[in-house]
Amino acid sequence: MQRPRLALVPGEPAGVGPELCVRALQRSWDADLVLFADGAALLAAARHLGLPMQRPAPDRVSAPGGSFVLHDVPAAVAVSPGVPAPANAASTVAALLAAADACLAGRCQGMVTGPVHKAAINDGGIAYTGTTGLLAAHAGRDVVMMLANPAMRVALATVHLPLRDVPEALTPGLLEDTLRILHAALGKDFAIGDPVVAVLGLNPHAGEDGHLGREEIDIIIPVLERLRGEGMHLEGPLPADTAFLPAKLARFDAVLAMYHDQGLPVLKHAGFEQAVNISLGLPYPRVAVDHGTALDLAGSGRADPSSLFAAIETCTRLAAARAPGASRHEPA
Numbered sequence: 001m002q003r004p005r006l007a008l009v010p011g012e013p014a015g016v017g018p019e020l021c022v023r024a025l026q027r028s029w030d031a032d033l034v035l036f037a038d039g040a041a042l043l044a045a046a047r048h049l050g051l052p053m054q055r056p057a058p059d060r061v062s063a064p065g066g067s068f069v070l071h072d073v074p075a076a077v078a079v080s081p082g083v084p085a086p087a088n089a090a091s092t093v094a095a096l097l098a099a100a101d102a103c104l105a106g107r108c109q110g111m112v113t114g115p116v117h118k119a120a121i122n123d124g125g126i127a128y129t130g131t132t133g134l135l136a137a138h139a140g141r142d143v144v145m146m147l148a149n150p151a152m153r154v155a156l157a158t159v160h161l162p163l164r165d166v167p168e169a170l171t172p173g174l175l176e177d178t179l180r181i182l183h184a185a186l187g188k189d190f191a192i193g194d195p196v197v198a199v200l201g202l203n204p205h206a207g208e209d210g211h212l213g214r215e216e217i218d219i220i221i222p223v224l225e226r227l228r229g230e231g232m233h234l235e236g237p238l239p240a241d242t243a244f245l246p247a248k249l250a251r252f253d254a255v256l257a258m259y260h261d262q263g264l265p266v267l268k269h270a271g272f273e274q275a276v277n278i279s280l281g282l283p284y285p286r287v288a289v290d291h292g293t294a295l296d297l298a299g300s301g302r303a304d305p306s307s308l309f310a311a312i313e314t315c316t317r318l319a320a321a322r323a324p325g326a327s328r329h330e331p332a
């Protein structure tokens, strides 16, 4: 089977993304990496880290030791590590969309992204709630965010919303679409037959039979009953405070949390370094780091590249599993 070509996008150029990409370019992978980035910021990060980096040339292939293929998306103003410039919001988004276009056109077989600073993009005048939403709108698909590490997979019914907006956003339609996308991806991308999904309640103690909130009774339970009728193996709604107890978690292929901070603190606590963020439902595999821009570390050389490395490995396996004629295997 051919090695997949993966689009690698550092994300916010003033964050740790460029230096983590430079570290990735020192290693050999089972994929060819094509950088969609500001080449000057990458070269500056390499100089700063004292790592080799060859000037990109059109005929170059990626190889360990800093040789890389570049789709150059120059930043509007010089990059200063640790200080995002709103003027660079457009080029940060343009790099993500150029990589998405390469994936949609089949020139790349997957996308790996570093962290993006949501406030910097919005301060630059571009409405942006996250890269998952950007890529979903660009592809015209409904997409589900799922984070995974060796201990667990956690998908989210709602993502980057103010907490006060969550109950209203949690409609039967949204929940049903989310569960269908999650169920299909666990089968197609992760080769799990008849996956078991734990669905959390929204309220404390899953609403305590309606005494602590009615979303479980009015929204979640009817959707679960409907989808169970189609044969999906769904447990819940479970009280979130005990759903992650190891003995329970071991029975689930994935947990669906109702909102961002219901599920992600548990996952990130259990393994920040090895966790990755996978977009389910896109026409191509997209995997991101689980951490943010770490502006406090940018330029220090102390940022841990483990999540980016795990994202490259996961995306390589997902791309290989989707390749024509691929045998089915468990990719992550």
Ligand SMILES: NC(=O)c1ccc[n+]([C@@H]2O[C@H](COP(=O)([O-])OP(=O)(O)OC[C@H]3O[C@@H](n4cnc5c(N)ncnc54)[C@H](O)[C@@H]3O)[C@@H](O)[C@H]2O)c1
Binding pocket: 011, 016, 114, 115, 116, 117, 118, 119, 131, 277, 288, 289, 290, 291, 292, 293, 294, 295, 296, 297, 302, 303, 304, 305
């Ligand atoms: N994948 C993404 O695009 C992504 C993910 C999460 C947060 N963000 C964004 O990043 C920005 C900053 O978010 P935050 O401060 O809440 O989270 P953060 O992950 O940037 O930082 C939280 C803490 O973790 C540390 N940390 C993060 N990455 C690290 C690494 N690779 N190695 C060592 N330590 C690391 C930081 O130094 C900090 O102490 C926000 O705009 C947020 O929305 C983006």
Ligand SMILES: N[C@H](C(=O)O)[C@H](O)COP(=O)(O)O
Binding pocket: 116, 129, 130, 131, 132, 133, 260, 264, 277, 288, 289, 290, 291
């Ligand atoms: N919710 C993600 C996390 O906590 O890791 C993160 O903010 C990035 O999401 P996007 O890939 O949609 O930007």
